[in-house]
Amino acid sequence: MTSFRNNRLGIAIGALALLGIGIGAGVFLGRQGGQDDPSAASPGERRVLYYYDPMYPDRKFDKPGQSPFMNMALVAKYADEGGPAAAAGVRIDPALTQNLGVRFAVAQMGTLGGDLAATAVVDFNQRDVALVQARADGFVQRVYNRAPGDVIAAGAPLADILIPSWGGAQGEYLAVRRTGEASLIQAARQRLILLGMSDPLITSVEQSGRPRTMITVTSPIGGAIRTLSVRSGMTVTQGMTLAEVSGLSTVWLNAAIPEARAGQVRIGQGVEVRLSAFPSERFTGLLTALLPEVSGDSRTLTGRVEMPNRGGRLRPGMYGQIVFGGGAGPALLVPSEAVIRTGTRDVVMLALAEGRYQPAQVRVGRESGGQTEILAGLAAGERIIASGQFLIDSEASLSGVEARPIEGAPVSQTAMAPMGASQ
The missing domain is CATH 2.40.420.20 (conserved putative lor/sdh protein from methanococcus maripaludis s2 fold)
Structure with missing residues (x-):
């Protein structure tokens, strides 16, 4: 009987020991599971969805720690951040x-501020250009020591040209003048004009009473010689360009206006000009044109400013800055x-x-x-x-x-x- 009771007591003690072990294991496993699950949270705590590196927000991690990218602490992403039920943002x-x-x-x-500044470069006024051409076939007898780049005045001689074909026509005209027939004289004079002779030349023939076949070619305007194609001893033909002269009484300033600011300027707007060559002076001009083409490289629009060139001090190629005044x-x-x-x-x-x-x-x-x-x-x-x-x-x-x-x-x-x- 005593042995039977001892056996039952041993079985009961063993069962209690096994129950204790099971409960301890369950608590341990429960704690471990709570640590591995980033979304687990006790009542009153915010639930973590994942962790991320702020510099790489598209990379997600299930545990806190150091970022493998920037060596900084990972940041928690909580369940109450964003989503339809959350506030905006x-x-x-x-x-x-x-x-x-x-x-x-x-x-x-x-x-x-409404002012717009743009870089600009001085250029010739392309509307103030004169072409000097030969009006008949001839031979260059003399040049006047000119060269491209020279600045000359209006009427400055460029070359003396011998034109033989004009001698006979002028002789006939002088003979008709001696007849006194007004209609014939007018017709003969008109013929000289059609041959390319100028009124001053015809008047000179009338006053001297002798033909003039040696003609001095002059510049019709004052300015800078851009090209000069006449040399002593050469033969020229009718319509041949002997020289090109650009006037200097006015100049253009080509301003590079940023495409994004083109809407702030208008034709006829007054501008202030500052030139590197004259830092202490301020010039004024007028915006006369906005060219229709935009530069593909710099994305700028060319604005053309025309301004007077008093004393001829403004030389093409000078660099400056244009300030477009605007209403602030x-x-x-x-x-x-x-x-x-x-x-x-x-x-x-x-x-x-x-x-x-x-x-x-x-x-x-x-x-x-x-x-x-x-x-x-x-x-x-x-x-x-x-x-x-x-x-x-x-x-x-x-x-x-x-x-x-x-x-x-x-x-x-x-x-x-x-x-x-x-x-």
Whole structure:
């Protein structure tokens, strides 16, 4: 009997020992499972979906630790960030934004300078050009020591040309004049004009009473000799170009206007000119034309400014700068660095309440002095990210946050208290 009781007691003690072992193992396994599951959380704690590297937000990890890419701590992605049930935008841990050096700005009304400066080069006025041509076949007897680049006055001699064919026609004209027949005289004189003789030459023949076959070719205008094709002893033919002379009374300035700023200038607009050759002087001119072609390399439009050249001091090839005066007016301004230009649209990153951020599509205007004009998509007083917005924009894209359309932007200043321009 005693042996039977001892056996039953031993069995009971063994069963209790096995039960204790099972309970301990269950608790241990439960703890281990809770540590391996990143989504497990005790009541009152936020549930972690995954961990990620802020520099590579598309790479996800199931455990916290160091990033294999940038050797920085992984950041937790919580279940209550983003999603249809969450508030607008994506939530970023304030500590992370501080570590990333994110700076903020406020869209505010201001004045954007209307002046537009463009580089310019002095050029000849291509409308003030004279071509000197031979009016008949002849022989060059003398040249007057001219060369391309020389600046000459109007009426300056270029060459003496012997034209034998004119001698007979002039002799006939003098013979007809002696008859006294007015109609015949007029017809003979008209013939000389058709042969290419000038009125001063015909008058000289009339006064001297002798034919003139040696003709001095002169420049009809004053300016610079661009080309000179006449040399002593050469034979010239009718219509041959002997010289090309460009006037210097006025010059052109060809200004390289950026394509994006072409809408700010207009024909007839007055400009101020600063030339490197005369740094202490200011010249004025008039915009006379905008050439229809845009340079493919520099994406600039050529603006033609015409200005007087008093004293002939402005020489083609001189370098300068043109300032187009424009009306500076009020505009909604943001830092230019805050605008994300994707090529298809322009976006800024809104800084909402409770550490949330949302991209907003905007339409930009002029840009000057590091400030960009916002034409639509943003209201005065809205807080945006001025620096570091690319990383947050990537996070918003991964979270499926849609950009606020231009039509959905508020039209009045938001109720959010304005902050400093930078933080």
